[in-house]
Amino acid sequence: MRTPHQESVLSRAARILEAFSQEEPALTVSEIARRTGLHVATASRLVGELVAHGFLGRDDDRRVRIGVRLWELAVRASPALSLRDTAMPFMEGVHDVVGHHVQLGVLDGDEVLFLERLSAPNSVINYTRIAGRLPLYASSSGLVLLAHGSADLKQRVLTGSFTACTPATPATPARLRVTLAEVRQQGYAYCPGYVHEEALGVAAAVRGANGRVVAALSVIVPNDPGAQAVVPVVRTAARGVSRALGAPTGKETAEV
Amino acid sequence: MRTPHQESVLSRAARILEAFSQEEPALTVSEIARRTGLHVATASRLVGELVAHGFLGRDDDRRVRIGVRLWELAVRASPALSLRDTAMPFMEGVHDVVGHHVQLGVLDGDEVLFLERLSAPNSVINYTRIAGRLPLYASSSGLVLLAHGSADLKQRVLTGSFTACTPATPATPARLRVTLAEVRQQGYAYCPGYVHEEALGVAAAVRGANGRVVAALSVIVPNDPGAQAVVPVVRTAARGVSRALGAPTGKETAEV
Numbered sequence: 001m002r003t004p005h006q007e008s009v010l011s012r013a014a015r016i017l018e019a020f021s022q023e024e025p026a027l028t029v030s031e032i033a034r035r036t037g038l039h040v041a042t043a044s045r046l047v048g049e050l051v052a053h054g055f056l057g058r059d060d061d062r063r064v065r066i067g068v069r070l071w072e073l074a075v076r077a078s079p080a081l082s083l084r085d086t087a088m089p090f091m092e093g094v095h096d097v098v099g100h101h102v103q104l105g106v107l108d109g110d111e112v113l114f115l116e117r118l119s120a121p122n123s124v125i126n127y128t129r130i131a132g133r134l135p136l137y138a139s140s141s142g143l144v145l146l147a148h149g150s151a152d153l154k155q156r157v158l159t160g161s162f163t164a165c166t167p168a169t170p171a172t173p174a175r176l177r178v179t180l181a182e183v184r185q186q187g188y189a190y191c192p193g194y195v196h197e198e199a200l201g202v203a204a205a206v207r208g209a210n211g212r213v214v215a216a217l218s219v220i221v222p223n224d225p226g227a228q229a230v231v232p233v234v235r236t237a238a239r240g241v242s243r244a245l246g247a248p249t250g251k252e253t254a255e256v
Numbered sequence: 257m258r259t260p261h262q263e264s265v266l267s268r269a270a271r272i273l274e275a276f277s278q279e280e281p282a283l284t285v286s287e288i289a290r291r292t293g294l295h296v297a298t299a300s301r302l303v304g305e306l307v308a309h310g311f312l313g314r315d316d317d318r319r320v321r322i323g324v325r326l327w328e329l330a331v332r333a334s335p336a337l338s339l340r341d342t343a344m345p346f347m348e349g350v351h352d353v354v355g356h357h358v359q360l361g362v363l364d365g366d367e368v369l370f371l372e373r374l375s376a377p378n379s380v381i382n383y384t385r386i387a388g389r390l391p392l393y394a395s396s397s398g399l400v401l402l403a404h405g406s407a408d409l410k411q412r413v414l415t416g417s418f419t420a421c422t423p424a425t426p427a428t429p430a431r432l433r434v435t436l437a438e439v440r441q442q443g444y445a446y447c448p449g450y451v452h453e454e455a456l457g458v459a460a461a462v463r464g465a466n467g468r469v470v471a472a473l474s475v476i477v478p479n480d481p482g483a484q485a486v487v488p489v490v491r492t493a494a495r496g497v498s499r500a501l502g503a504p505t506g507k508e509t510a511e512v
Contacts, residue, residue, distance in 0.1 A: 008265070008305060009264070009265040009266060010265060010266070010269055010302075010305045010306065010309060011305075011309065013266055013269075014309045014311070017329045018329065020329075020332070020333035021332060021333050022332055022333055022337075024333075025333040025334070025335065046266075049264060049266045049267075050266065053266060053267065053270045055270070065333070065334075065335055066329070066330060066332075066333045066334045066335070068334070068335075068336055068362070068364050068369060069364070070326070070329070070330040070334075071330040071331065071334050071336055071387070072364075072369060072387045073273045073274065073276075073322070073326070073330075074322060074326040074327040074329075074330035074331070075327065075330070075331075075386060075387035076276070076277060076278055076322075076387040076388075077276035077277055077278055077280070077281040077321070077322045078281075078321075078322045078324070078326075078327050079281065079313075079321055079322070079324075080324055080327055081278075081386060081387070085386070088374070089376075089377075092348060092351075092374075095348075096352070106324070108324050108325070108328070113324060113328060118344070118348075120345075121345070130331060130337060130341070131327070131328045131331035131332040131337070132332075
């Protein structure tokens with residue numbers, strides 16, 4: 001990693017944007033400097049420029065937040081938006097019937113990134129949030145994306161490090177291989193207690209116009225045997241989104 | 257305005273991000289150079305850096321798109337997200353009953369910026385889209401935000417330029433003053449044919465914990481007298497979101 005002095009302006013700006021999180025959406029300039037390792041004067045100057053472009057906004061109390069303009073630029077022309085827009089009516093249908101959490105995740109790097117989540121009040125516990133991430137091996141969405149991912153991706157994950165969220169998490173290469181084979185064979189992931197003991201995830205693949213898997217549609221429900229009933233609901237919805245995206249017809253589990 | 261040579265790196269990067277739109281989500285480097293007025297070499301270098309940070313992504317055909325990482329950074333810690341998350345169940349309820357379009361808009365600059373839109377197939381025509389903008393004086397959401405906006409904002413809009421979308425648009429200072437007084441007195445905006453002759457918008461104010469108006473919740477339905485029936489639905493939903501945000505109780509139209 002380059003030191004701050006050799007770093008480009010864009011790289012430093014990126015580190016400033018990365019300093020914000022859902023837990024800490026508002027920071028002072030000195031907090032930003034501390035978190036990014038930038039000098040206060042440098043942080044202050046860059047924050048000023050980012051504010052001028054609307055990428056950051058300043059509160060009345062001078063704390064700084066992510067700006068609505070950044071959101072607008074990111075969303076306006078984002079490929080994620082059209083996928084999410086296409087999926088929404090299907091997800092709403094599932095949410096009306098199943099309740100709890102319905103979510104849409106995509107592969108980004110070696111993780112699943114959630115583009116959308118619909119939740120009902122008093123739903124079962126769920127660690128997903130919009131723009132949140134989970135490891136591929138732990139979550140039902142991640143397992144679907146990994147099962148249909150490239151050989152390189154599988155290799156990286158299988159030889160990487162694992163953190164078991166619960167005893168049920170397939171957090172060893174051997175268990176993960178078996179789980180991925182099941183997902184590919186069944187056409188969906190069924191994950192009782194993999195992320196949290198009280199929750200169960202069911203995910204199915206969404207395919208784009210070229211037939212490749214572009215997302216996973218999933219529900220999170222209480223971890224009890226009644227959850228089997230949601231499997232056809234999730235598979236049907238994922239298939240519906242795929243059709244709406246122009247995916248070729250044919251076997252759901254067929255590889256491209 | 258500074259010439260490209262005097263411009264900061266961040267400013268040039270912002271111009272590159274602004275070159276993308278929903279209509280043209282993928283651009284080549286030479287298209288980006290043309291659109292931004294940057295030299296191809298400069299554009300190429302900056303695009304490379306933006307790609308390295310995930311702010312842009314490259315397609316298989318070397319065209320460039322907005323990157324999913326930019327979306328993630330923008331959404332993860334965005335104040336817009338918590339507002340939108342709070343509003344979603346209320347909006348879904350309205351959408352289940354009314355159909356057509358249900359949307360959530362916030363004031364940004366002198367325009368309304370739409371954070372969310374739920375639409376049904378075969379809905380009435382609607383120019384709104386997520387991360388899209390409309391003038392404050394033309395749209396029901398914009399009129400609500402303007403009616404509760406600062407004196408400075410009203411002054412700027414009333415002395416600015418107007419473009420009538422239809423003959424019904426309140427696109428003169430005199431008509432706009434009357435319309436804003438009605439919105440404040442009624443507690444909602446009722447806009448038959450203001451943006452498009454076949455559509456009618458109804459919007460009500462959403463207030464935050466400090467009692468200030470933070471958003472407008474609106475529906476777009478066909479422009480016929482039956483639309484009056486949606487007024488209490490929209491007002492109730494907007495009030496519900498306000499309550500969920502911790503807004504003080506009291507008269508809906510009360511000013512803070």
